[in-house]
Every structure is written in C-alpha cells, then in structure tokens.
Amino acid sequence: MSETRRALEQQFDRILSEYGAAISRLAFSYEAVASVREELVQEIALAIWQALAHFRGECSERTFVYRIAHNRGLSHVWRRRPPHQPLEEIEESDQPVDPRPHPEEQAARTGQRVRLMSAIQSLPVTHRQMIVLMLEGLSHAEMAEVMGITENNVAVRLNRARKTLKDALGERP
Amino acid sequence: MIEDRELDTWRKQWSSVAEPPAEFQRKVQQRIKREDRRFVLGNLLTVIAFLGILIFALFVRHQSNLMGTGWATGICVLAFVSAGYRVWGLRGTWRPQTQSTRAFVELWHKRVAARIRLLRISIYVSLGWIIFCAALTAANWTTIGQGVKAHPKDWVEVLVACVLMQPVIWCWAAWLRRRKLAELNEVKKILDEMDGKSVP
Numbered sequence: 001m002s003e004t005r006r007a008l009e010q011q012f013d014r015i016l017s018e019y020g021a022a023i024s025r026l027a028f029s030y031e032a033v034a035s036v037r038e039e040l041v042q043e044i045a046l047a048i049w050q051a052l053a054h055f056r057g058e059c060s061e062r063t064f065v066y067r068i069a070h071n072r073g074l075s076h077v078w079r080r081r082p083p084h085q086p087l088e089e090i091e092e093s094d095q096p097v098d099p100r101p102h103p104e105e106q107a108a109r110t111g112q113r114v115r116l117m118s119a120i121q122s123l124p125v126t127h128r129q130m131i132v133l134m135l136e137g138l139s140h141a142e143m144a145e146v147m148g149i150t151e152n153n154v155a156v157r158l159n160r161a162r163k164t165l166k167d168a169l170g171e172r173p
Numbered sequence: 174m175i176e177d178r179e180l181d182t183w184r185k186q187w188s189s190v191a192e193p194p195a196e197f198q199r200k201v202q203q204r205i206k207r208e209d210r211r212f213v214l215g216n217l218l219t220v221i222a223f224l225g226i227l228i229f230a231l232f233v234r235h236q237s238n239l240m241g242t243g244w245a246t247g248i249c250v251l252a253f254v255s256a257g258y259r260v261w262g263l264r265g266t267w268r269p270q271t272q273s274t275r276a277f278v279e280l281w282h283k284r285v286a287a288r289i290r291l292l293r294i295s296i297y298v299s300l301g302w303i304i305f306c307a308a309l310t311a312a313n314w315t316t317i318g319q320g321v322k323a324h325p326k327d328w329v330e331v332l333v334a335c336v337l338m339q340p341v342i343w344c345w346a347a348w349l350r351r352r353k354l355a356e357l358n359e360v361k362k363i364l365d366e367m368d369g370k371s372v373p
Contacts, residue, residue, distance in 0.1 A: 013198065024197075025187065025188070041193065041197070042200060054268065055271070067274070068271060071274060071277040072270065074278070113189060116183060116186045126363070145273065146273060148274055148276050
C-alpha cells in the first residue's frame with residue numbers, strides 16, 4: 001500500500017472519529033427511519049472518502065465535511081420522497097438511552113427531543129440546513145462557506161429559519 | 174437572552190439525538206472496499222466492451238463486403254459518438270459533492286438538464302440508426318435478397334424483433350425523461366427556496 005493511501009486512510013479515520021456523531025445527527029435531519037439513515041450515514045462517509053484525495057485545503061476540514069454531508073442529504077431527499085416522517089412514526093430504537101433514574105423526566109426529555117427532530121424534519125431543506133448548522137455550532141462565516149452565500153445572508157436566513165422552527169414546534173403537541 | 178436560552182435548549186436536545194451506528198467505521202471500510210471493487214470491475218467491463226467492439230469491427234471488415242463494413246463502421250461511430258457526447262454534455266459538472274450547497278444544486282440542475290438533452294438526442298439517434306440500417310439494407314438488397322428468399326422465416330423473425338425493440342427503447346427513454354423532468358422540477362424548487370422565492 002502506498003504512503004499516500006495510508007496517509008489518506010489515517011486522515012479519513014480521524015475525520016470519522018471526529019465528525020461521526022455530527023454526521024449521524026445531520027443524517028437524522030434528512031431521514032427518520034433508522035435502517036435507511038444508517039445507509040445514508042455510510043453514503044456520506046463514502047462520499048467523504050472519495051473526495052478526500054482531491055481535498056487541497058481550499059476550505060476548513062469542518063466545512064468540507066459538512067458540505068459533503070449536506071449535499072448527500074439533499075440527493076437523498078430527492079431519491080426518497082416523501083422525506084418527512086410523522087412524529088409518531090419515529091422509531092423507538094432511535095431514542096438514545098438516558099442514564100437518568102427518573103422515568104418521568106426521561107420520558108419528558110425524550111418527548112422534547114422527538115418533537116425537535118420531527119419539527120426539523122418538517123422544515124424546507126434550506127431552513128433545515130441552516131438550523132442544523134446552527135445547532136452544530138458553526139459560525140456565520142463557516143455557514144456561509146457551507147451554503148455558498150454571504151454572511152449577511154446567513155444572518156437573515158437564520159432568523160427566518162428559527163422563526164419557522166419555532167412555528168413548527170408550536171404546532172406540535 | 175431568551176433567544177440564547179432557547180438555542181441552548183435546542184442544542185442540548187440536538188446533541189443527544191443520535192450516536193454513530195454500531196460498528197460504523199468497520200461498515201464504512203467494508204463499503205469502501207466494495208466500491209473499489211465495483212469501480213475496478215466497471216472500468217474493466219468498459220475496456221472489454223470497447224475492445225470487443227473494435228475486434229468485432231475488424232472481424233466484420235475482414236469479411237470484406239459492403240454490408241459488413243457498413244454495420245461495423247456504424248456501430249463503432251455510434252458507440253464512440255455516444256460516449257463522447259455524454260462526456261461532453263456533463264463537462265464542468267464533475268465532483269459536485271465538495272462544492273457549497275448553492276454550487277452543488279446549480280451543478281445538479283446542469284447535470285439533469287444535460288441528461289434530458291442527452292435523452293432527447295438518443296431518440297433522434299435511434300431514428301437515425303433505423304434510417305441508416307434501412308439504407309444499408311436497400312443498398313445491399315441484391316446480396317440480402319438471396320438470403321431472404323432462401324430463409325424467409327429467419328428474416329421475418331429478425332425484422333419483428335427489430336420492430337418490437339424500438340417501442341421498448343422509446344418507452345424506456347420516455348419514462349426516464351419523465352423522471353428526469355420531475356427531478357429538474359425538484360431541483361428548481363430547491364433553487365427557488367435558496368433564492369427565498371418559495372419559502373414562507
């Protein structure tokens with residue numbers, strides 16, 4: 001195996017360790033069914049691997065990963081319509097186990113989480129992307145790089161997206 | 174301040190949403206190996222197909238009759254022109270995944286539009302191919318006519334197969350075109366959303 005390939009594999013493994021959880025969360029915003037989502041996560045990872053050899057540092061690694069992940073997500077939305085799954089259909093196995101001892105508190109937290117996810121999945125794709133990037137903690141500059149818009153535009157769209165999310169959460173029980 | 178608290182709450186809920194699937198890295202590695210094998214196999218098959226066409230063309234040309242040379246040349250020209258046009262049609266739209274979302278969607282739009290054009294042209298090409306075959310047959314009717322008289326059943330079977338193949342190809346192309354048009358509409362919708370035209 002060549003040195004270049006080995007270096008790429010190491011870089012790829014590091015990216016997966018560092019961004020694996022973020023990619024899974026992002027995939028959650030595009031796909032509610034666990035088995036299909038797992039497939040989507042693998043597709044995103046594969047796309048990152050295929051693009052990694054051509055990555056010359058034109059943008060930050062974080063931006064690179066989020067760009068690929070969102071673009072794969074968009075293609076997925078087209079291939080698998082309708083993308084949105086009603087709240088009650090989100091699989092029980094999707095809920096991570098909460099170690100807290102109080103079942104009522106745990107149920108309330110799970111309910112809030114499911115509500116948030118369902119609301120995000122119901123948003124138009126561009127709003128969904130803004131919200132996901134915001135929740136992942138990207139700066140306005142990074143969001144602008146991922147989306148291909150100006151920073152001023154990011155601020156305007158983010159406000160709109162947050163309002164839409166609040167409305168969507170308000171409509172949900 | 175309320176806004177920030179709201180964001181913090183959302184972030185807390187969001188960060189506990191999902192962990193990577195079990196054995197994530199191992200599964201990805203397996204998938205990469207599978208894709209690598211598929212890539213090598215795909216390239217190998219393409220090379221074999223093109224070499225096959227060339228060998229077939231040389232073989233038929235060796236038979237040294239006008240009909241055989243015409244067929245061989247026609248098939249070679251068709252194969253190379255189709256492959257060349259496909260590459261030309263999709264130029265400038267490679268590796269869209271690493272682009273920003275805006276650029277990705279614009280490239281997606283370009284690719285789908287190019288595929289629709291390609292499908293439209295393939296219909297014309299298939300019509301052209303029929304005309305070419307008919308002209309070739311007419312030009313060589315003195316040779317072919319003897320074969321038709323000797324084995325009429327075989328020739329009728331070939332003719333029926335050719336006639337039935339065309340509607341099948343056209344229906345498939347029409348179905349694919351409808352699908353691509355739907356995809357184009359979807360991409361336009363996303364572009365409109367990005368321009369703030371259709372978002373509430």
